[in-house]
Amino acid sequence: RKEVEQDPGPFNVPEGATVAFNCTYSNSASQSFFWYRQDCRKEPKLLMSVYSSGNEDGRFTAQLNRASQYISLLIRDSKLSDSATYLCVVNGVNTGFQKLVFGTGTRLLVSP
Amino acid sequence: SAVISQKPSRDICQRGTSLTIQCQVDSQVTMMFWYRQQPGQSLTLIATANQGSEATYESGFVIDKFPISRPNLTFSTLTVSNMSPEDSSIYLCSASSGTVYEQYFGPGTRLTVT
Numbered sequence: 001r002k003e004v005e006q007d008p009g010p011f012n013v014p015e016g017a018t019v020a021f022n023c024t025y026s027n028s029a030s031q032s033f034f035w036y037r038q039d040c041r042k043e044p045k046l047l048m049s050v051y052s053s054g055n056e057d058g059r060f061t062a063q064l065n066r067a068s069q070y071i072s073l074l075i076r077d078s079k080l081s082d083s084a085t086y087l088c089v090v091n092g093v094n095t096g097f098q099k100l101v102f103g104t105g106t107r108l109l110v111s112p
Numbered sequence: 113s114a115v116i117s118q119k120p121s122r123d124i125c126q127r128g129t130s131l132t133i134q135c136q137v138d139s140q141v142t143m144m145f146w147y148r149q150q151p152g153q154s155l156t157l158i159a160t161a162n163q164g165s166e167a168t169y170e171s172g173f174v175i176d177k178f179p180i181s182r183p184n185l186t187f188s189t190l191t192v193s194n195m196s197p198e199d200s201s202i203y204l205c206s207a208s209s210g211t212v213y214e215q216y217f218g219p220g221t222r223l224t225v226t
C-alpha cells in the first residue's frame with residue numbers, strides 16, 4: 001500500500017463550482033499534513049498546512065480525519081486559475097519526521 | 113518562507129557526462145533536500161543534504177551516482193554522474209527551517225540526457 005494515495009483525476013468542473021479532493025495516508029503516526037499546488041512545468045508550492053481542528057484560507061478548506069487517516073481539500077467558487085495539480089503531502093515517519101512523502105497528485109481543470 | 117534559486121534551469125547533456133546543479137537559499141535553513149520528478153509522476157526524495165557531513169540517501173539512490181555537497185546553511189549542489197537517458201527528469205531542491213516540516217522548493221532543473 002502506498003504511504004499517500006490520491007485520486008489522480010482529472011476533475012473537470014465549471015467556474016464557480018465547489019470541488020473536494022480526498023487523500024489517505026497509511027501511517028497513523030504521521031504528524032504533519034499539507035496540500036501543495038503544482039502548476040504545469042513549475043515547482044510545488046505550499047497551499048496550506050492541515051491542522052487537526054481543520055483550517056480555512058479564503059475559498060480553501062482543509063480537514064484532517066485521524067481516525068480514518070484521510071485529509072481533504074475543499075475549493076469553493078472555483079476559478080480558472082485554480083487549474084493545477086494538488087499534491088497531498090504527509091511527513092515521513094519511518095524515514096524521519098522531517099522528510100515529506102508526496103502523493104501522486106489530483107489534477108483539477110476548471111473550465112469557463 | 114525562504115526564496116530558493118537553482119542553476120541551471122535546464123540543460124541537455126550527452127550520456128556519460130556529469131552535471132552539477134546548484135541550489136541557493138536566501139536565508140539560513142536547517143534542512144535541504146533534493147528530489148527528482150519524472151514526467152507525469154510525483155516527487156521522489158533523492159537525499160537529505162547535511163551541512164558539513166555526508167548526505168543521507170534514500171533507498172535506490174547512491175552517493176557515487178548523485179554526490180551532494182552542502183558547505184554551509186544556504187547552499188547545496190547535486191551532481192548527476194555518468195548520465196544515461198533514464199536520468200532525464202526534473203531535479204528540485206527544497207529547504208525547511210526550525211521545527212516546522214513545511215518545505216519550500218526551488219524552480220527546478222529540467223535535465224534531458226541524449
